[in-house]
Amino acid sequence: MISVNKTSLSAIDAEKIRARRDALLRDSDWSMMPDTPTDKNVWANYRQALRDITLQKKFPAEVVWPELPGRE
Numbered sequence: 001m002i003s004v005n006k007t008s009l010s011a012i013d014a015e016k017i018r019a020r021r022d023a024l025l026r027d028s029d030w031s032m033m034p035d036t037p038t039d040k041n042v043w044a045n046y047r048q049a050l051r052d053i054t055l056q057k058k059f060p061a062e063v064v065w066p067e068l069p070g071r072e
Contacts, residue, residue: 014060021050031069042069 031043049066056063
């Protein structure tokens with residue numbers, strides 16, 4: 001039997017959340033290119049919200065993901 005404590009589970013959850021966040025940042029890299037015809041401020045705010053996920057009070061137990069621009 002493997003013993004897993006709450007701290008271990010929390011660390012695993014945090015790593016999964018960071019991996020998802022990193023993937024979303026990679027998926028939105030195009031929005032920062034100089035020739036992209038999009039509102040860069042909206043995308044910059046979205047990307048900053050992704051980077052700030054680990055600062056949320058209930059991280060990693062509870063995470064509020066930012067809304068993808070253009071999907072409101």
